[in-house]
Each structure stands twice: as structure tokens, then as C-alpha cells.
Amino acid sequence: MIVMKVAKFGGSSLADGAQLKKVIKIIVADDKRQVIVTSAPGKRDKNDTKVTDLLITYAKQTLQRQDTSAICQAIFDRYLAIAQYFALPEENLTELHKILFELKDHVYPDAKYLMAAFKAHGERLNAYLIAKILNHLGIKARFINPKEVGFLVTSEPNNATVLPQTYQALAQLPVGEERLIVPGFFGLTKEGQIATFSRGGSDITGAILACALKAECYENFTDVDAIYVANPKIVTDPAAITTMTYREMRELAYAGFSVFHDEAIIPAIQGQVPINVKNTNHPELPGTWIVPETDFMPTQTITGVVNSNHFSALYLHKYLLNKEVGATLKLLEIMYKYQISYEHMPSGIDDLTIIFDSDLLTPETKQLMCEDIQAALQPDQLEWIDDYAIIMVVGEGMRDHKGVTQKIIDSVSEHDIGIHMINQGASRISLMLGTKRADAANAVKYIYQTFFEEENK
Template sequence: MKVAKFGGSSLASGGQLQKVIDIVKADPNRKIIVVSAPGKRNKEDTKVTDLLIKYCNVIINDGDVTGIQDKIIRRYQSIAGHFGVPLENIADIEIGIRQLATQVFPNRSYQMAAFKAAGENNNAKLVAAVFNHEGIKAHYMDPLKIGLRVTDVANDAQILPSSYQKLARLSEYTDTLVIPGFFGYNAKNNICTFSRGGSDITGAIVAKAVAAERYENFTDVDAIYAANPNVVENPRKITHLTFREMRELAYAGFSVFHDEALIPAIEGKIPVVVKNTNHPNLPGTLISETKEIDYDNVVSGIASDDGFTGIYIRKYLMDRQVGFTLKILQVLADLNISYEHMPSGIDDLTVIIRSNQLTPELEALVQERIEAAIQPDDFQIEHDYAMVMIVGEGIKDRVGTMAAATASVAIAGVSIVMVNHGASPVSITIGVRKEDADLAVKSLYRTFVNHETVHLTNLID
């Protein structure tokens, strides 16, 4: 049995849904289909999820909802009309969308979660109806009824382990099942959504639960690329990644997957294939637990992400003080701040955190409490860092990788503010200024993918 997830671009219109139908018919093992809400039909279009967010905000502000309701409903009706599905067959979609305006929610967070989830939920009903009309015997599966239970966090929920046993029963069905992605229900039957990339998470959860032979993630790209196509022109397609590599690349900014999305598949050791709905016969990118390492091409991908802040601390004889680092991390924990990296020297230490965790007020509080806890000789908070990550199985075993990486960045005229190598066996993380990130990525791509020789002669006095 295969689980196939289709993203918003794959379901944006009747024409796109026809491609999905052809894909499902082409392989009888594709029995469980996880769907996103309809996405953009063109650059000027609006995603259904964004329309639903607007709908919710209109209600919160006591506005007239008729126009936005009609606009959302027409998106579903236009897809149904493409296939000649009678509107009475999807009447519950219109009813559900209009009833959202009068529903009572515990608070606005749950209200927004329910509105956002309506995009996927109604699309699953629509896709099931179209499938049946087109000769695929299909059933819409309500996440509440199939036992998709999540933690009680309205817009950042996590799957409850107890859900897997109930979801495993999905493997007993012989017909095609259509499941809405992105959300589940808490213990009080309130809708809670996953984080961004939530439909990917649902697909991975279901694949793990039914022990799928493969989890296929259909999107609008032919494969995962070795670098961002907006930074590197015509980057190489990656044919095979390990779970570890994909996690590192997703963390560092690869947009195909949110870095949490694959965790259930990783836990279940379910192979994942990223494929293009528009070119389904292309092989795509396989992501699995292991792969054969090519030591001549040890780097699989190069990614970068900005939005980091460095907390720099200098304290003489820091290395002799027991519990010194613990005191710093305890301050951050007390303020509910997580850290990403922590490179250190004998008397110096930098804690790298995501900038979005700080406000000016919280930044001042961090400094005040850390200075009170450890009395540093120097304390600075540096903004606008970017992390550039070189990822590949076998990096730690290939002599000269670090030397080539730092030389490549130097050739680009980029100053390194941090290096983290050794903590992960499959990656090297290089901290640079935000404005230098693209230069670093381009140079590293030329070095490790194009195998251009690095010469440092002109940089050495």
C-alpha cells in the first residue's frame, strides 16, 4: 500500500485534479490519498487557505462575510463543475463553509485553526466526490472518526502516539481513502492544526500508521535540487537522499519539506519519494534511511537560511568554571528561548538562536539575566546572521572537506562568523552575515557540485 499526498498546486483547479486522478488510476497500490487545500491557479490567484484566514478575520472584525463566503465556495464548485459533478453532491461543502460564521469556539486561536483546516477538510470531501464520479471508488475519511488525535495546541499541534493504533485500521480498507491533511482533534474535539507543511505531516503520520511501502509526496517540482534555484542557476537534481540529509537540508531552508514533516516517516522507516504532479513519470527524489555513498560527490546539497542572532559571551577562565554553560542555558530556558548552535573556545562562547524568538524587551532581559548569572567580561548580541549548510553522507570521512569549504567561502570574499563541524556526521554549518549568504552558497556549489578547484594564493599575504 502506498500513501500519496498532493499539495495545493496539484489541486488548484479541475485540470490539475485530472492529473491527480490519472496518477491514482495508474497505480492500484495508491490507496490512501492525503490532500491539501486548493492552491493558486496562477501568480495573481489566492490560496483557499488564505481566503479562509481572511474570512475568519472578517468575522472577528464584525464585517460582512457574504462576499468572502461566496468566493471560497466558488473555488470548490468550479472544480466540481470541471468534471460535471452535480452541485447537490457537494452541498455539504457550501453548508459547512457558511456555518463557520456562526460556530462558537473556545477562543480565537481555535477559531483560526478551524477556519484554516476547512480548506483541507472540504477539499477531501470534494476530491472523494470527484473520484467516485470518475470511476474510482473512494471514501472521505473524517480525521475525528479515524482517530487522528493531537496535542492541545491550536495552531502548532503534535500527533499523540496513541493515534497510531487507531489509524492503522485504515490499512483494512480496500477502496481508495481520501484524508484531509493539516489538522487533527484534541481531547475536547476541537480542531488543532499542525505547523507549516501540515499536510506533509499528515501524510507521513498516515504512512507510518499503515506501514506503507512508500510515501509519495506530489508537488510542483521535478525533484529536490542541490541548491535553491533562485540562487544557483539550473542546480543539479538530487536522486537520492537519506533521512538525515533531508532533515538537515529542510532545517537549513530547503522549502520542499518543513523540517518536522518527515519525522513520522523516519520513525516508521517509510521510504519517501518527492514527485511532480505535472511530470509524474520522472523519478523524482527518493528519501530513505540509507544510501550508497559516492565519495567523489560527497555533498548532496547546499542550503542557507537567515534570521539568526548570536549571543556572544567572553569570560576569562570560563573553561574552569563548572556549570558555566548551564547557567546561560538556564536563563534562556526560563525565558522560553531555544538555541540552535553553541560554538565555543577557551574563554569565548556564542549561542545562536532564531531571531524571531526575541523582542527588544526580551533581548534586554536576556542580557540582564545572563550578566547577573555569570558576570561576563564581554557581552554582545549580534543580529542578521545566516547559516549556510553543506550536507552529505560521508562528509566526516572525506579528508579535506572542511578545508575546501572554508577556502571556497574565502574565495567568495565572505567572512565566516561561526563554524560547526562534528556535531552532525552529515553536515558542516557555516555562519555568515545575512547579506553574504547567497555568495557563499554559489561558491560552495561551484566547489562541491561543479568540482571547480579552489585557489587561495591571492588571498594570502
């Protein structure tokens, strides 16, 4: 068995020729980097547009039967500029040009599948181009078409998940003879249609390949030196996390850590493949390792603290609610009726709060759900709380320290921040607080100060 690594590069790492030059240097610096997963070219500067967003515009113009020649040319020019940086003759892009300009002529099952196919081509065309450039530079490489290797996903055009048989198919990839360049973000349904993972899903592709190929590790190259304890936009110069566990990352990613896609943790866990998040611009730095829980020894009480404002809560009060058999079942049936999943459901003897992802709710859905809940349970009070944020405090070290919960609460309440909800998981490695959205960032700042500034004095 070949000892190898899977390396994924984000959009900022592949935005232009100068960035790709750094990526190529990283690839050739380690012979173990055999499988390379590409994102679509990202922004070259803050005023630029990502190629994926250009493709979304192309898709919308196609659906509206508008002239798409200008947007197609703008997209092609992004790839052409990268090719020209490496003196790759334009005739090498003939097939790329054909695929791009003919996207609008294909027949798709519906608008969602059309959108998925257009978005996926940011990654597909970039992988195709990078393979061409590597071979032009004398580095043996091969473009891997997900359709040809059996990368199968579920039939949800813009929120697909991988099918189990994909792992067996990918395990057959011929690793070792040349670098394999694989586009991230998408796969094919059993019906042969392109379907994408959720936005940022190239992380997922890399994790799936690392699991299938039993990689030594999965390197995820991005534009930050490491994953930090807190958001640098909230906390000035926060501490970097050197090592964390899968479940710590999963908890933190769920609540807002955007450096690594939370769904990408699952394939890594299944394959027990360590993940190393590194910076393309500073590859010599150690980055952050995400590892199995086995034999992990925490060095800090908490590993990270993060907030997310995209939540809403439905508060229900009814006397003797705890005595009402089947009350929770009725609530679940109503949510199932509207195909809405809930995030958390903390409760008391007479009270219950259901926390939802706001992005899943519409005003109409909220009104209809309330009407059904009122009819089914006849609560004394039923109220939507839209001004809701969640703060997640996570750390394997929390289990081994007494008084951590009180310390967290005190660090927030001492600054007159009201806490709407407290919820601790059975694993005892995370604590969730509910606050007003306006208070969330300050809550993160005060918790960080307590555990990383005052503790380390």
C-alpha cells in the same frame, strides 16, 4: 497485508480542475495508491490567493465581527469551480457550503483555536470534494474525517504534534476496498478541538499515515521535478538529488529546503518508509528518493548546500568562562524562563555564541534576556548579532573524504566572505557556517561551484 502507497498532493497540484485532473490520472495509474492526502487548493497563478489565506481572512473578519458573506462566497466559488470542471452537480456541494458558512457560528476556546479550525477547513473541504468527484467519475473513494478515525494531536492549536495513540487508530483504516481521501494539516485534540500542524503540515499527515499503515512508500507530489542540491534561485540549473538519506534531508530542511516539511521526516524514520518526492506535472520522472541510512552508498561528497537568514546570535565574552562551573546551566535556565529554545551554542575558552531562530524573539524578550544574563554571569562583553545567516553543507559522503572542511572554507574565504562561526556535528555529515546575511547566497553559490562544477570537470 495489502501492499500500498500513501500519496500526498500539495496545494499547487490541487489548485483547480485542470490540476486535479492530472492528480486523478496519477491516482488511477497505480492501484497501490490507496491513501490520498490532500492539501488546500493553492494559487492558480502568481496573482491568485491560496484558499488557506482566504480562510485566514475569513477568521480575522469573524474575530472582528465583520460581515463574512463575501469572503465565504469567494472560498466556496473556488471549490465550486473545481466541481464544475468535472460536471459534478452543485447539489453535491450542499454539505460543503453548510460547513463553510457555519464556521463563524461555532464556539471556540479562544482566538487561536478559531484560527486553527478555519485554516484546517481548506484541507477538510478539499478532501470532501475530491472524494465526491472521484465517485462521480466511477472511482470508488471515501472521505476520511480525522475526528471519526481518532487522529489525535496535542493541544497546541497552530503547532500541534501527533499523539502516539493515533498510530494504533489509523492502523485500523480499511485499506483496499476504495481510495481513502484524507485531509492533511490537522487533527483533533483530546477535547475535540481542531489543531493544525505548522504551515505546510500536510506533509506530516502523509508521513504519519505511511508509518501507521506500513506503506511500501510515501509519495509526495509537488510542483518540482526533484529536490535540488541548491536553491535554483541562487544557482542556475543546479543538479538534482536522485537519492538522499533521512538525516541528510532533516539537516537540509532545517536550514531552508522547503520542498519537504522537516517534521514529516520523523514519522517516516519511525516506520522506515521510503519517501519519493515527485512532480504532479511530470509524474513519469523519478524525482528524489529519501531513504534510510542502512546500505546507502553516497555518489557525491556533498548532497546539498542551503542557506537560511532567519537567525540571530547572542555573543558572550568573559575571561576564564571555561572555568566557571554552571555557566551554561545559568544560560539554559534563563532561556527556559522566557520559553526560548536555542539552535546552536558553539563556544571557545572565553567566548560563547548562542544562535536563535529570529522568529521566536521579540525586542522586549531580547532585552530582558540580556539583563538576566548580565546579572547572572557578568560577562565582559554581551552583544546581539542580528545580521546573521547560516549555511548548511550536508552529505553522507563527507565522512569518507579528507580535507572537505578546508575545501568548503576555502571556497568561501577565497571570495572575501567572512565566516563568523564554524560548527560540525558528531555525525560528520554536515558543516555549519555563520556569515552575514548579504553573503549567504554567494557562499552557497561558491560551495556549489567547488563541489559540482570544478569536481566534475
